[in-house]
Amino acid sequence: MNLILLGPPGSGKGTQGKRLGEFLKIPQISTGDILRQALENKTALGLKAKGYMERGALVPDEVIIGVMEERLGQADCSGGYLLDGFPRTVAQAEALEAMLTRSDCKIDRVLSLVVSQQELIQRMVGRGRADDKEEVVQQRLKVYEDQTAPLVDYYLKKGLLKVVEGMGPVEEITSRLLKSLR
Numbered sequence: 001m002n003l004i005l006l007g008p009p010g011s012g013k014g015t016q017g018k019r020l021g022e023f024l025k026i027p028q029i030s031t032g033d034i035l036r037q038a039l040e041n042k043t044a045l046g047l048k049a050k051g052y053m054e055r056g057a058l059v060p061d062e063v064i065i066g067v068m069e070e071r072l073g074q075a076d077c078s079g080g081y082l083l084d085g086f087p088r089t090v091a092q093a094e095a096l097e098a099m100l101t102r103s104d105c106k107i108d109r110v111l112s113l114v115v116s117q118q119e120l121i122q123r124m125v126g127r128g129r130a131d132d133k134e135e136v137v138q139q140r141l142k143v144y145e146d147q148t149a150p151l152v153d154y155y156l157k158k159g160l161l162k163v164v165e166g167m168g169p170v171e172e173i174t175s176r177l178l179k180s181l182r
């Protein structure tokens with residue numbers, strides 16, 4: 001099963017993605033984690049991504065698409081995967097589709113986590129990651145609205161989208177997500 005977890009920053013994609021991945025026994029692939037790891041290791045990718053991440057902008061499509069082409073070609077992805085943080089733009093979604101078509105695969109379901117704006121800001125400021133400073137948080141929310149939210153419609157039109165309420169206890173949200181896969 002190939003899944004996409006969609007949602008604004010702070011919606012719990014990371015937390016829920018890990019839980020769902022474990023439950024479904026498929027790798028959870030987080031572009032945010034890949035980029036933070038690259039940053040920590042000061043790799044070429046990390047150096048390229050650093051400035052964008054620090055100001056809450058998206059890393060350029062061609063960079064992230066290259067990363068994902070490589071990652072999804074690895075052996076552990078052959079039995080399916082859950083994507084967290086990718087695609088984040090329509091161009092990325094189109095590139096993903098092209099990649100999948102080439103290997104005779106497809107996206108099975110897109111789960112969209114919905115959380116109120118107020119709660120998003122509280123969660124992010126509360127977790128205190130380097131890019132969770134208030135100004136950067138506002139910027140990331142704006143980038144989400146402008147560049148990522150159009151994917152909700154994109155996948156709705158393809159008949160792949162399920163909207164899941166992302167507020168409440170972590171375990172409950174996980175069961176809602178699992179239920180929406182049935």
Ligand code: ADP
Pocket residue numbers: 008009010013031032033035052053054056057058059060061064084085086087088089092131140
């Ligand atoms: P969040 O969803 O909370 O914003 P992530 O860990 O998914 O956090 O992403 C952190 C940062 O990494 C983003 O603000 C962006 O700069 C970069 N990033 C992650 N995924 C992508 C992507 N698919 N395309 C472009 N940039 C990305």
